[in-house]
Amino acid sequence: MDQDALSDVVRHLRPSGAIASGFQAGGDWALRFDDQQRRIKCYGVTRGSCLLTIDGMATPRRIQKGDCFILPRGRTFVLASDLSLTQTDAAKVFAQGADGSVQLNDGEGFSLVGCRFAVDAPHREALLEGIPPVIHLTRTPDQDSLISDIKQMIHESRSTRPGSRLMADHLAHMVLLHAFRAAVELHPEQAGWLAALGDPRLGPVVASMHGDPAHRWTLADLARLSGMSRSAFAAAFRARTGATPMAYLDRWRMVLAAEKLVSGTRVAAIAVETGYASESSFSVAFKRVTGLSPRAFVKAHKEPGS
Template sequence: MDPLEDVLALVGATSHLSAALAAGGRWAVRFDPPAGVKFNSVRRGDCLLRVDGVPEPVVLAAGDCFLLTRPRAFTLAAAPDIPPEPAGPIFQAAVDGVARAGTGDGVFLIGGAFSFTERARALLLDALPPVIHVPAATPEAATVRWAVEEIDAELRGEPLGGRLVAEHLALVMLIRVLRLHLARTGGSGWLAGLADPVLGPALRAMHARPAQPWTVAELARVAVVSRSTLAARFKEVIGRGPLEYLTGWRIELAADRIRRGDDTLASIARAVGYGSESALSVAFKRTTGLSPRAYRSRFTLAG
């Protein structure tokens, strides 16, 4: 796995498709803040997207798609001056998987949401802007359009297992949108590090072998730079040093194993690079504020 795959696996991304939206005439629909990451693709027509806290509206054309990465209310509309209707009743009245707003169906959108585990915001979402817009006219957006077209075909054709296939395709779309975002902007935090020619090799090495007793010197050799260059670049791009990053990732892996299974703390410690349960406990409590046993008890009680 590369670091992006690692993080997506750790945050447990799952997709949920909603009813499509057909709209025409003078229409506007106001949506409550989504619980996860919301996505929509414009299959036909054009409209405006306004997101609370984002100053400028986004003009959406046929073939465009977008991700909303924050729990913020948003509005889709034919024009900026139209009073919006609440989305709830419109989607509750959906027929054959299509909700309708205004008059006609000159605009058609498909969409849904991605759900994540509780660590997703710190590990992934905080590194993203509130809105990621992928215009259809962008040459590199072809792969995203392919995924959206396949989702649309699965939902319209209703073959056996079509909805499950569509939900898996939505995850493919999420990964491709994240790739496009990195290619266009470089991202921030560890996402920016993935696209960095110095940090990328070091990050991939740590993720491939987290239990290895890495030193800054060894990571610098992987990145083919000096120790001082690697350390300074980590601080500049990711905001912490390479060994601080490694500690944080090891604790994320340990926390995931504690949440999911019945492994002993000693075996978890060895798996993530600590020589003993006590060494893991010290690092775990320093990072999370809880001992591994207290963390496990919290999730046992919650379940």
């Protein structure tokens, strides 16, 4: 069975603690969303349009009815009818909302639905590294499904029915899958390293690395899977992902290793499961990728109650 690398990525991100809400605005308005605490946010515009700017992004984006956008890096951002207006702290505005809905002014000109969730992966940065701070989706088949998922999340957040918390967390997985899949298939220029998953030559290579991380992969093995020469494959892989094939493989192995470490698996066992000849060679590789020894990583990321 072929490995589904995108499912792997979303599963290991472990989105949880999902919160969803609606927002309506009229007239002139500008909201600044500070201190995102490394949460991922997803939005769908259901009426009107607005401008979006993100810290570190040179050019604002015009977001229109039907568009969806995802903010995977947790940076400060601004939504506004006019970016020259004085910005209001969004946290204060949303603190006044009730029943998962907030309105500014008459609420007649613009509306969106949105959700946010924490990412509990112990090696979060390795999974999100290289993904742009915004993915802006226009005219994609997944947009309606994504907006529908967010609306259902709002409904679940208001619900007192049994299972509503788990339902919201499962919907967070669906939102991410819809968003990333649309980016990979239709907006690869916005998908960062995820674009490799949709590449007909590189996709099978990434799937193979995900499917058998313990295999002693060589550059020649991976190039053969792509149907390219070693030099052409290495250049194409780096152009798509921003990393060499072996660096990507090391990074993926460390994502798996990080989860096993915080769950209490012994280092010797993890070394075997991630393709290293010895515990010491694994520890050297782990520190090279994460900046911490396995022992220090466990201490820094120990799960509550473990």
